[in-house]
Amino acid sequence: MNTTTTVPEGYRTLETGSLAGWLATLPAVRERLGGAPERWAVREVGDGNLNLVFRVDGPEGSVCVKQALPYLRVAGPSWPMTLERAYYEQRYYAAVAPHVGAAIPQVFHYDPARYAIVMENLTPHVILRRGLIAGHRYEHVGRDLGDYVARAGFFTSDLAEPFERKFDRIASFAGNTDLVRISVDLIFTDPYLEHPRNRHTRPQLDRDVAALRGDAEAKAAAAELGRRFLGETRALIHGDLHSGSIMVTDADTRVIDPEFAFYGPLGFDLGAFLGNLVLAWCAQPGLAAHPGEREAYRDWILAQAKAFWTAFHDRFLGLWREAGRGDAWPIAMFRGPGDESALEAARRRTLDALFADMLGYAACKMIRRVVGFAHVADLDGIADPALRARCERSALAIATHWLKRRQESRSIDEALAAVPALAAS
């Protein structure tokens, strides 16, 4: 990473003992918690690697306080992390809030000097990734996420609004380069070359990793997707929409942690979620208490992947038909006989292109989690290296196929039906 961070004068990490005193000065927070500040219970609940996270309970309600830390502790002191990511996180929330309803936490306050966001405490929600590892079924999660990506993507694009508003937001988020740099390096570059930050299950995957790094066609596909990641300002994207950025209950789905947000290709968010579902699918044999235990659960995961794309597709198409009043595809040009069918054909071509992008970006996200710097708990939690390597190899096989053949699948059914055979290849 080339990031450098200057910690501004006046920045102090928040502390359990003094947090209530500050929160008491914020009327909206005070109202939410209720009662006297002395009665508020403050606990630090984050893992402390990237952010400080506090849960504050009052007599009438609770809030969550998330403060950015100026470094990434897991990577050692040589990896500073800009505090400004807190600014971009709350800006993302503010930009999508009018369009996605309660699918994001409610933000009560942002403090630019503390780089701290005071927001809704999500309870009894759990991180989706943990649920997928535990084999729990959240029946609405695929549909909810598809709906979410469609709404957030459509309404921040110039399909929905004058391009001037999009350009204004492009400029606002163009400064989020420290976080985008992480994606550029860790997703689109490092996994495809020898780099000291990379790791993989050794020696079992040595040959697979060497094959990937020698696969010019796969690398060209990843580089093309990476180039488009940096050069297509289609919509405000979350930028890190994996199963660790989603909190769920059986009835509710919430999207959190949008600090990687910027204007990019919408397929990147689609691919992030799909890729992490498929990683969970690949991990299941390693998580099963006995062989076959998770087979039905695996089918459920793929059904969620289908529900995700289907919900996205239907919602995005519906919104475009009903609310497509932006500068992209100006509706005023298409009011004659035959125009509606041409416009509808264009909508379908756009969705076909998004589908191919989803497969491609899903592949990039899967590959980086097996051969790159940051892995996922789904796979890393498999203690037996031989078993883990078999799961990881199946992920690489699916991903490499999607990377190179992303234009060829024309339906979600066809793409998902091929997954078991690809995994076994």
Next chain:
Amino acid sequence: MNTTTTVPEGYRTLETGSLAGWLATLPAVRERLGGAPERWAVREVGDGNLNLVFRVDGPEGSVCVKQALPYLRVAGPSWPMTLERAYYEQRYYAAVAPHVGAAIPQVFHYDPARYAIVMENLTPHVILRRGLIAGHRYEHVGRDLGDYVARAGFFTSDLAEPFERKFDRIASFAGNTDLVRISVDLIFTDPYLEHPRNRHTRPQLDRDVAALRGDAEAKAAAAELGRRFLGETRALIHGDLHSGSIMVTDADTRVIDPEFAFYGPLGFDLGAFLGNLVLAWCAQPGLAAHPGEREAYRDWILAQAKAFWTAFHDRFLGLWREAGRGDAWPIAMFRGPGDESALEAARRRTLDALFADMLGYAACKMIRRVVGFAHVADLDGIADPALRARCERSALAIATHWLKRRQESRSIDEALAAVPALAAS
């Protein structure tokens, strides 16, 4: 136009009598002009519709002063124009100056309060469009422009540099919305519907224009190119690179008037120049003193179109091979056996896509000049409406074909060889 302009306090239009007094306070300008300010000769030389332009001659040299006016006089007082365009113009010059050498005028000073640029006075240069109308041959113009677009485009893209620098410039130019709005409305929207701003040669072209506005496939193609115009931040583009934005002598070619600059698809600049060359080709029968007089000159125009694309292609490819050290297509990923040929194939695909974009954007630029608000002198100068309509009809025929079939031509020779037959169709 929805633009509104607030003229800032302190803005005054420059005047011939007081200009030298201000210029005398600028050391670089004083040095260039030489002698005492009282000896400087100041003349207003612009047409006054959009900008005030002064030529100032001193004993040792001359400068040009261009000041933005807050309205577009030709369109009436209802069409205000932001003064900020002067800011974007000089920013564009500053961004490309290190890469394009003397292909732009040297800028000596920018005054943000006066919205005025003091720059090199280009003499004895003439506007290329006037030269094309007069039937003059500038043997280097196609090659020079191709080289220019390649350099300006490559070096401001993330093929050449870290994406952080590109994002920084994207943000700088994202505020140039008043000018981009003009392009969105006048190029990509209005020509394809009934709008009081539009005009065409009546009644001769009535049926042609109705056919265009009823051609759903052509409109879908224009809208797709318009969507990409607003959503692809590939390179810093000039944004208005027609033959009126180019000044020439027999030996020199200069690019001026980049106030429409922003981050967009490079094919837009390619198409602007190609489209205006082909408009000049279409106009020649109407400009000939006697039938056939301009036939050889028409061939020369198409030869310049070929030289333009060829120079662009070769220079862009060469720069990418030699200086492709940016975040797009990271060179570090492609150092194994077979990698260079995969990368070279990707380069060729990129150039093929740029070629198709060039034809598509050329088509959009040609159509708007025949059926939209602002026409070109090449065609408007043909007094006989029947003759003018024949020339304009040939432009519409070529453009409509390119708009719908832009993916099908695979070489510049093939595309240009088809021009005469398309014109006659």
